[in-house]
Amino acid sequence: MDSKINFPEKHGHNQIKICVSGAAETGHCGIDALEKAKELGREIARQGAVLVTGATTGFPFWAAMGAKEENGISIGISPAASEREHVESYKLPLDYMDLIIYTGFGYPGRDLLLTRSSDAVICGCGRVGTIHEFTIAFEDSKPIGIFEGPWEMGNQLKEIIEKGHRPNAKVLVGADPKKLLEDIIVLVKKDKAGRI
Numbered sequence: 001m002d003s004k005i006n007f008p009e010k011h012g013h014n015q016i017k018i019c020v021s022g023a024a025e026t027g028h029c030g031i032d033a034l035e036k037a038k039e040l041g042r043e044i045a046r047q048g049a050v051l052v053t054g055a056t057t058g059f060p061f062w063a064a065m066g067a068k069e070e071n072g073i074s075i076g077i078s079p080a081a082s083e084r085e086h087v088e089s090y091k092l093p094l095d096y097m098d099l100i101i102y103t104g105f106g107y108p109g110r111d112l113l114l115t116r117s118s119d120a121v122i123c124g125c126g127r128v129g130t131i132h133e134f135t136i137a138f139e140d141s142k143p144i145g146i147f148e149g150p151w152e153m154g155n156q157l158k159e160i161i162e163k164g165h166r167p168n169a170k171v172l173v174g175a176d177p178k179k180l181l182e183d184i185i186v187l188v189k190k191d192k193a194g195r196i
Contacts, residue, residue, distance in 0.1 A: 016049040016188050017075075018181070019118035021133040022059025022126045022153075029125035030150030033059065037124055038066030040147060040177040045072025047181055052077065052118045054110060054133075055100050056092055059124045064096035076100040077117065079110040112136055119188045120144065122180065125151035131160070141170060143187035148175040 020040060026033055041063035044051045051067040053060035055076025064074045076097040080086035081104030087094065094100065103110050111133050115121055121137040122145035123130050134157055137144050148154040154173065161171060170187055174180035 015073075016120070016185060017052050017118045018044050018049045018184070019052045019114055019121040019133070019137075020044070020060050020063040020124060021054070021114075021121055021130045022063070022124040023130060024054075024056045024058040024060070025127070026058045026125060028127075028151065029059065032150055033125050034062050036147075036149045036177070037062035038069070040122065040124065040181075041066025041068075041072070041074075042070045043177040043181050045070035047185060049181070049185065050075060052114065053097075054079070054107075054114050054129075055086065055097060059126065061093060061096065063124070068096050074098050077110055077114040078102045079105060079107045108132070115142065116140065118142070119191070120184045122147050122184065123153060123157060125149060126153040131156070134160070138166075138168060138171070143184050143191070144168075144171045145180045145184045146171065146173040147177065147180060148173060 037059045041051055045067045050073045051064060052075045053064055055078040067074045074097045078086045078100050080090050080102050082102055086092050103113055115133050115136045120143040121133060123134050124147045130153060146154050146157050172180060172183050
């Protein structure tokens with residue numbers, strides 16, 4: 001009998017995690033926002049990335065719907081401390097997510113964990129929370145995609161960059177989710193420690 005222990009092959013950490021940031025309340029997003037968010041989620045799955053959201057409603061939820069249509073992986077980072085609090089206190093969904101991580105840190109702390117646990121952040125139709133996630137990702141030098149659509153957020157984020165006097169080559173802008181995601185993935189791969 002061989003006394004040597006055979007360890008499994010080294011497993012590479014090669015799945016790219018893309019955060020979709022956007023508004024939970026979407027009345028201002030325009031009539032095409034649902035389909036645009038779903039297509040972004042579908043494209044994340046098609047390109048082999050993992051979708052990460054704030055485990056919320058609205059634009060990120062729609063992206064999760066799209067990712068699951070393509071059999072993608074969807075992870076939610078919740079502001080709540082438990083599933084019960086997630087559903088009953090925060091009134092947030094459980095659907096379209098393979099895994100929900102309950103932080104117990106409320107929205108501000110959740111935003112920090114959400115962006116830090118992702119390789120890149122794509123901002124769609126949003127509100128103040130999206131600006132918060134954008135600025136965290138910006139300060140952390142994460143690749144950021146500004147997904148343009150019939151909403152104001154794209155122009156608002158571009159104005160923040162311009163008036164903040166801090167140009168950033170890791171911020172990309174586009175209305176085509178396939179092209180935007182391809183370009184974001186190129187930036188992510190440059191930041192990875194190992195080769196993907």
